[in-house]
Amino acid sequence: MGLYAFVAKTKKVSRPHGSRVPSQKSGRFTSNQHPQHHSHVLIVRAAPVVPVLLGPRIPRRNGSDAERDRWARDMCILFKPWRSPSELLSDAADWYLRLQHILPLLESNDRTVIENMSLMAEGKHARDA
Incomplete structure (x- = not known):
């Protein structure tokens, strides 16, 4: 989880x-x-809650290479099961490649949340542009 x-x-x-x-x-x-x-x-919990993420905004998935890498790192932190930070990136040196490896292993609900987070970030970027 x-x-x-x-x-x-x-x-x-x-x-x-x-x-x-x-x-x-x-x-x-x-x-x-x-x-x-x-x-x-x-x-x-009897019914799951929607976690509220505080702090810097979630980067855009379709932004610059650096922004895409930060987005992939954030998604790995939030959705990949881990106990120590070293388990997050392991052998892969690239966050985006690591995320592409774990996405098929995630539950469909987690993939839906990731997609919704990405759409929210894109919408906020378009609004502020």
């Missing part, structure tokens, strides 16, 4: 002080080293 789907489908909830750590793995952070392993659990 990529970062976008993780945020859309799960919620972090603090456990009451003194309550036991769940004996089963569901809901717990997977690493005992996680700073919130004993104080929080993850729950699956």
